[in-house]
Amino acid sequence: MIQKSDIHLQKNYSYTLADSYCSIVLTKPNFYNKKRLNTKSVYQEKNYLSSANKKFTVCIVVTLNDNASHLKEALFSIVEQSLKPSELLLIDNGGLSPDHYEIIHSIHKRIILKIIKTDVLLTVGEARNIALHQANYPIIALADPDDINELDRFEKLIPLLNSEIRMIGSWIREFNVNPGDKQILRHVPCDFEEIISYAKYRSPINNPTICYFKNDALQVGGYNPKLKYGEDYSLVMSFIRHGKIVSNISDVTVNFRVGNRSRLCQKRSGISILAREIELHRIFLRQGDISLWNFIIIVMVKVFARLLPKKLFIILYTKVLRKYE
Structure with missing residues (x-):
């Protein structure tokens, strides 16, 4: 089921897949940067905390070059969850092709689905801010368009959000073609004090596992729209800075x-990602999230790791920075 929205549909855009579908086209908006609480969402959160029926929105941002077959696997891993999402919000940030829409058509009767299409290419942070304001429920669960969720992901994570724990995530299993083919895990700390220490150097929550209260994200200012890297990491730091407890299982x-390995090196090594990481931690330094000494250590470590030759980088990544099942 595709849910209609009260946002005005631009006349120069037509949704071609089916008459029952509704799309929303947005120019680059400025409303999503405002720090404001949604009173309806506050009321929903109170009901959420006192109810066994946990309602939540799953948000996926689809950008250029996101593979259609990967999106299919991602979507089916969401609609087949043991704890069903209340709605699925897709942000089409220049990434949905006719192949993608065929896949969406195959699942749209199994879940309430809303698609928001931007008519300009946004940063991921800007796109997530749109989703933050368009979500109809007090909890938002992030998902990536090429990852495969365990079918009990939401059953394990969503009920743990409460009046104390405001954001939660988990470990992840990395894979190439089929889940488990690398047998590599990314562990993150579970204790809040350990998370605070860990966050000074690396993101303490695995991005595609994050679930949080919508109004908390609005209170801390949402996602940084200017960032081209690390927007989820930045949001986690904002939660911590404002005294909101984050956790992992x-x-x-x-x-x-x-x-x-080739794709891994392309995404995780090189001068481009190094520059973005340093800029991100420079922002953390200005905001008081890390000390100057933390920043110096981070720069030295990142320069060493990101500029290694490809073979040495693969060894560092797979043998030192990751754990095996």
Whole structure:
């Protein structure tokens, strides 16, 4: 089921797949940067905390070059969850092709689905801010368009959000073609004090596992729209800075697609990602999230790791930075 929205549909855009579908086209908006609480969402959160029926929105941002077959696997891993999402919100950030829409058509009767199409290419942070304001429920669960969720992901994570724990994530399993083919896990700390220490150097929550209260994200200002890297990491730091407790469970709930070694090196090494990481931590330094000494250590480590020759980088990544099942 595709849910209609009260946002005005631009006349120069037609949704071609089926008459029952509804799309929303947005120019680059400015409303999503405002720090404001949604009073309806506050009321929903109170009901959420006192109810066994946990209602939540799953948000996926689809961008250029996101593979249609990968999206199919991702979507089916969501609609087949043991704890069903209340709605699925897809942000079409220049990424949905006719092949993608065929896949969406195959699942649209199994879940309430809303598609928001941007008519300009946004940063992931900007796209997530749109989703933040368009979500109809007090909890938002992030998902990536190429990852495969364990079918009990939401059953394990969503009920743990409460008046104290405001954001939660889990470990992930990295894979190339089929889940488990690499047998590599990314562990993150579960204790809040350990999370605070860990966050000074690396993101303490695996991005595709994140679930959080919508109004908390609005209170801390949402996602940084200017970032081209690390927007989820930045949001986690904002939660911590504002005294909101974040947590992890020591269980795998998402299979994270890293691809082959060539794709891994392309995404995780080189000057481009190094520059973005340093800029991100420079922002953390200005905001008081890390000390100057933390920043110096981070820069030295990142320069060493990101500029290694490909073979040495693969060894560092797979043998040192990751754990095996």
